Ligand SMILES: [Zn+2]
């Protein structure tokens with residue numbers, strides 16, 4: 651038996667293109683922020699602009715675009731700690747999950763978990779004390795401190811760059 655609702659959703663997903671989604675998103679977001687093309691997908695709180703890869707035909711591209719728009723809708727700015735960045739990521743995906751149904755799309759939750767895992771791994775590795783290999787606490791944007799040996803170490807202030815397409819698409 652074929653579920654008509656499911657079929658309808660699938661067809662809508664297959665017919666959704668970046669151009670169509672952009673059109674929908676632009677009317678949804680109004681003049682809150684603008685959209686511009688770039689080599690990567692990202693939200694710039696400074697320019698109030700969502701940057702996206704032009705002519706990206708992949709489904710992951712659509713999800714990523716939605717995700718970046720959600721950073722904008724949630725008015726995400728800079729973050730004080732690595733952990734806070736992970737929370738912003740979780741927030742943007744949760745918001746995207748609510749937003750997609752309006753556009754007849756479905757985000758693969760495995761993809762979301764992969765993205766969040768890569769942020770969590772990154773945060774975990776930065777937090778490890780070089781001497782004891784135990785997780786320390788972050789005391790400012792660039793410094794962690796080990797509660798066990800008291801050592802401090804610096805981490806780069808560069809924003810975590812999510813490897814877009816970490817895995818080959820199934
Ligand atoms: Zn994000």
Ligand SMILES: [Zn+2]
Nearest residue numbers: 779782796799
């Ligand atoms: Zn230590």
